[in-house]
Amino acid sequence: MMKWIIPFLLSSTLLAQNKATDEKVVGLFYFLPILGHVHQSPEKTSASMTTIQCSHPVKVIESSKVIINEAWAYVEVADYRGFIRKEFLSEKRPDCFQGRYPNFFDGLNLDLSELYYWGRLYDQYIQVETRVR
């Protein structure tokens, strides 16, 4: 019996170590748009795992097991692990609309579907920015 248990314990410890060394926390970032989604996969239209608000802290993770396009970040928000576009993340806490006008924003009483669509809006925009002369 011991013959089987010891190798099993050893291999599980090794696996745990592997998992720990595979992942690295890049840093803590803040969400920029008014509302947005943590996506299931790194695609604009992929399903939403959770909706987050501007200034929400987001832990960016680097993992050898998750290979994604440069435009996307692999993130951890509360109990969820998903994907957010890098352009929506900031190292500094942003000056949010709902932070500037909290009574106005709260007074709108947006329902769940409106919150969902507001988040989707930023994923669907095609952004154009011309260069500095």
Added chain:
Amino acid sequence: MINIFKSKLAFASLILPLMVFGNEIKLQEEKELEVVNFNSIKKVLQEDGLSQQAINKKKEVEKLKVEKAKISAQRNLYPQEEDMWGFLTEYFLVKNAQLLNWDYQKPEYGIDQSFKELLEKLGFYQKKLKILVLNTPSIHRGILPGAHKEDIYLISLPFMRALDLSKLEISLLLLEDFFRSEEGMVRSRIKTKSFDEITGSSIKGKIDQNFLKEMMGKYDSSLKTGYSFQQQFEITKKMDSYLKAHPDLWNTYFRLLRKLNDFTKGNNLYKNYINLYPSPEMQIKWLTPEKKVL
């Protein structure tokens, strides 16, 4: 005799350390007293420039207090004009998400790169804007005001497909809207008297729902009523003057207007396009060089 000497020595060995230690304790107390002495602190503080720092700190705290008071007063305000434009446009898009049908899977059309190149070619730098592709034939195209002049351009996917528009042709249509925004035609069509009154004012009780309703109505009608002949003439002439320096672009624009003219006349679904953007036929006429009679 020896005994007397010994006893003196023992006495001296006991007394001497006491005297020495007694002196040290005193010195320490003196030091402590010096430290507690405010005048000596003041001198040290002045020498280190710390008293100036304390004054600066006090001023900083005063400033922060003023800022804090401002922020807490702003908490109960309606957004300022620029914030209000951005907010209302997105509120309208969210409220009409199902009708405008913008939340769907779409490929990368490359419009962003094409429009960016066009704007830069014509000398428009440091411009920021957003494009939203709608999956509905009911709205062909349009432009809505964004925060800090970052306007939102709407264009319908069925419209683009029906006309088989190239990236450059789409960019030229967006350029017309860009000029409309530059001419102040976009905001003036939506702005109401209550917009001016409410922006930046304080919220009395609950949010004014009538204001929101009125603005949503204005947004809706701005996409359905279109532009006047005079406004179209001004935009067409502006397009003409900017594109003339680039004959390839001018020719593409001219061909696009012909395409639009033929398409809108022969397609019932898009007939109201002429009412919104009057009219491709007139635009062609305005662009066509006058024939000289010899």
